[in-house]
Amino acid sequence: MGARGVVVGIVGIGVLVGGLLVVDRYAEAEVERAAVDQLAGRLDVTGTPTVELGGFPFLTQLLAGSVDEVVAHADGVVLEGTDLVDVEATATGVTTSEPYTAARVRFTGTVPTASLEQLVRDHSEVDADLATDGAELVASGSVLGLELSARLAPSVVEGALQVGVTTVSIGGVSVDVADLPGRLEDRLSGIPVPLDGLPEGVALSEVQVVPEGARIVAVGQDVALTAP
Numbered sequence: 001m002g003a004r005g006v007v008v009g010i011v012g013i014g015v016l017v018g019g020l021l022v023v024d025r026y027a028e029a030e031v032e033r034a035a036v037d038q039l040a041g042r043l044d045v046t047g048t049p050t051v052e053l054g055g056f057p058f059l060t061q062l063l064a065g066s067v068d069e070v071v072a073h074a075d076g077v078v079l080e081g082t083d084l085v086d087v088e089a090t091a092t093g094v095t096t097s098e099p100y101t102a103a104r105v106r107f108t109g110t111v112p113t114a115s116l117e118q119l120v121r122d123h124s125e126v127d128a129d130l131a132t133d134g135a136e137l138v139a140s141g142s143v144l145g146l147e148l149s150a151r152l153a154p155s156v157v158e159g160a161l162q163v164g165v166t167t168v169s170i171g172g173v174s175v176d177v178a179d180l181p182g183r184l185e186d187r188l189s190g191i192p193v194p195l196d197g198l199p200e201g202v203a204l205s206e207v208q209v210v211p212e213g214a215r216i217v218a219v220g221q222d223v224a225l226t227a228p
Contacts, residue, residue, distance in 0.1 A: 044077065044078040045074045045075075045076065045077055046074065046075045046076030046077070046085075047074065047075040047076065049072055049073060049074040050072070050073050050074075051070065051071070051072045052070075052071045052072075053067055053068075053069070053070055053071075054067075054068050054069030054070070054071065062096055065095060065096050065097060066093055066094065066095055066096065067093075067094045067096060068092065068093070069090065069091070069092050069094075070090070070091045070092075070094050070102075071088065071089070071090050071091075072088070072089045072090075073087065073088045073089075074087045074088075075087075077109065079194075079195050079196060079197035079198070080194050080195070080196035080197045081194060082111065082115060082193060082194050082195055083111070083112060083114075083115045084109035084110060084111060084216075085109065085110050085112055085212065085213075086108075086109065086110050086212070087107075087108070087109040088107075088108050088109070089105065089106070089107045089108075090105070090106045090107075091104070091105045091106075091223070091225075092104045094225070099224060100224070100225040101222060101223060101224055101225060102220075102222075102223045102225055103221070103222065104219070104220070104221055104223075105199065105201075105202050105219065105220045105223045106217070106218075106219050107198060107202055107217070107218040107219070108215065108216065108217050108218075109215070109216055110210060110212050110213050110214065110215045110216070111161075111193060111195075111213050111214045111216065112212055112213040113130055113131065113132060113137075113212065113213045114213075115213070116130055116137065116154075116163065116193070116213055116214060117129065117130035117139075119163070119191060119192075119193055120139055120152070120163065120191055123187060123191045123192070124187040124188050124191070125187060126139075126141050126142075126143050126148060126187065126188075127141050127142065128140060128141030128148065128150075129141060132209055132210070132211055132212075132213070133151075134209070135153070135208070135209050136151045136152060136153050136166065136209060137151070137152040137153070137154070137163065137209060137214075138150070138151055138152075139151075139152055143170065146170050146171040147169075147170070147171055147172065148168070148169070148170055149168070149169040150165050150167070150168040150169070150188060151165070151166045151167045151168075152164060152165050152166065152188075152191075153166050153209070154193070154207045154209065154214045155207065156204045156205065156206060156207055156216075157190075159203040159204050160192065160193075160195075160204065161192070161193040161195055161204055161207060161214075161216060162190050162191055162192050162193060163190075163191040163193060163214075164188075164189050164190050164191070165177050165188040165189055168188065177189070193214075195216070198218055199220065199223050199224070199225065200223075200224060201220040201221070201222065201223045201224065202218050202219065202220035202223055203218060203219070203220060204216055204217070204218045205217050205218060205219050
């Protein structure tokens with residue numbers, strides 16, 4: 001084969017590979033678009049969610065029946081009445097045919113301070129303002145005509161998120177939580193934060209106070225997905 005033939009052959013291979021890459025990128029973009037439509041239609045989402053598919057090439061993953069990684073992000077999501085912001089879900093080993101499953105799912109989101117404040121008010125019946133301070137939340141309000149200041153810490157108990165009091169001051173005097181009047185202790189202890197709506201098999205694993213509120217992490221293995 002002459003030099004001309006070699007050049008033509010190389011160009012031909014380049015065109016073929018380039019065409020396959022275009023098809024691959026197009027297929028990936030179409031699946032991402034469909035996934036965004038699914039999320040927007042099935043969840044109470046703030047703004048337009050984004051979906052990114054990991055791994056390359058994409059078409060070989062489809063043919064193999066499993067996508068390496070799917071990462072979805074939304075500015076906000078409402079789970080059974082509780083607002084979450086800066087929400088991200090990462091699923092690995094996602095099957096492309098029924099029954100749709102993911103080998104592993106990791107879900108993160110932040111319960112904003114305003115939402116926690118309302119939950120504390122509703123549960124404790126104390127008109128308290130809530131702010132973050134390091135790893136704890138600080139509630140300031142009044143009870144029985146006296147100034148109340150309480151430090152609270154969110155925790156995960158048996159897969160559920162709740163907020164409990166660590167220290168409390170009434171009228172400027174520090175009071176042991178166990179010495180609070182029974183009804184007030186109950187109101188300020190173990191305040192539940194409803195987060196129903198996560199896929200079955202995905203459970204809360206940790207929570208951390210951040211400047212915006214409480215950042216949660218939920219994980220699951222071999223999770224059944226309700227939509228492709």
